[in-house]
Amino acid sequence: MNPVTVLAAVLLASAAPAAPADSPPPAAGPTYADLADLALAAPVVAQVRTLEAIPVNDADAAGLRPGFARLYVQAEVTALIRAAGPVPSRVAYLVDLPRDARGRPARIVKGSQFLLLAATVPGRPGELRLIARDAQIPLAPLSAERLRAIVREAAAPAPPPVVTGIGRAFYSPGNLPGESETQIFVQTADRRPVSLSILRRPGETPRWAVALSEVVDESASVPKPDTLLWYRLACGLPRTLPASSLADADAAGAAAIRRDYQLVLDSLGPCVRMRTAA
Incomplete structure (x- = not known):
């Protein structure tokens, strides 16, 4: 097993139980309710730029759904929207993405920007766990603006109750x-x-x-x-x-x-x- 596979397996093992099998949002982007559902449950909300995305062997990707591939992503944090504690400027996380029509693993181009809804991994500084399988969202101005507004309202002294x-x-x-x-x-x-x-x-x-x-x-x-x-x-x-x-x-x-x-x-x-x- 190569080092990347080992690290990816450790990160997955230290994470909380997998979230329900939600499919990725459509190309048009998530709705306000989608973002609120994610943001209100995420201890860490960040904007990142990818540095490297390495495929994880299917045999080492526990819980991987059919038709998906798992990637080990390293990224730099370009904006920290919310965090309960310090988050390093460079982070790593796992993400499952659908394969293409030919069954080939999805690719993430270096420099791609995303919004992450995640949690820190106890005892492993710099590693994040997405709170849902679709909690890596392609960066778009509207989604970023909405997320910032949701986080700001939720942090108010008396936010609207559930x-x-x-x-x-x-x-x-x-x-x-x-x-x-x-x-x-x-x-x-x-x-x-x-x-x-x-x-x-x-x-x-x-x-x-x-x-x-x-x-x-x-x-x-x-x-x-x-x-x-x-x-x-x-x-x-x-x-x-x-x-x-x-x-x-x-x-x-x-x-x-x-x-x-x-x-x-x-x-x-x-x-x-x-x-x-x-």
């Missing part, structure tokens, strides 16, 4: 025909208060807002697309309200709450993930 479900929902008809207010409480992983408010006024377009505190005030607004709050809601809210959320409403009120909740979902738009669709 949505785990829907709590109680309440409907209040107004004094005028067509006037109403619906309030829907969102359950979160850290139990921080989040609520959705939907207002309807005669002759006006329905309005909704999300509040990240117990008090709904003027700071409540609709989240901008491709932000962490948008991601938490668009990708975390259930597609339908659970029956427990409507326990305090009569039939008419429950129908109105469902209508207003659908308004919120439609306004947020779909959470598109190319990684899971691939």
Whole structure:
């Protein structure tokens, strides 16, 4: 076994269990949700330029999927977007890439630039482990900009919490025909208060807002697309309200709450993930 194979095998053995078999994202690049899924789970987010990419013998590549080849990559870090501790300017990692139509191993041209979503390998300085099989992303301005924004928002003192479900929902008809207010409480992983408010006024377009505190005030607004709050809601809210959320409403009120909740979902738009669709 040559030295590269030995080092690659040690790096793989020291890594955490392999991530689920996600296929690489399409040529158009990952979506915001794809990047957020990866970035929020990655202790290290870095931009690198490859120095060398050496094929690993299939026999020494444990867990290699059919139709893929494993490469041992050495690269220089050109930008460190996030890291819990120091990361050397030169790193090494393993990546699995699909073979071409003739079954030949994929190649990485020297000088190619990538965004890496990774973790350090305990006891092996300078070696990284990709957190998913598609966590080496070709560098593109939009992906880099999105990753930086996600990391920046996630590092804020109180980033938007993880949505785990829907709590109680309440409907209040107004004094005028067509006037109403619906309030829907969102359950979160850290139990921080989040609520959705939907207002309807005669002759006006329905309005909704999300509040990240117990008090709904003027700071409540609709989240901008491709932000962490948008991601938490668009990708975390259930597609339908659970029956427990409507326990305090009569039939008419429950129908109105469902209508207003659908308004919120439609306004947020779909959470598109190319990684899971691939």
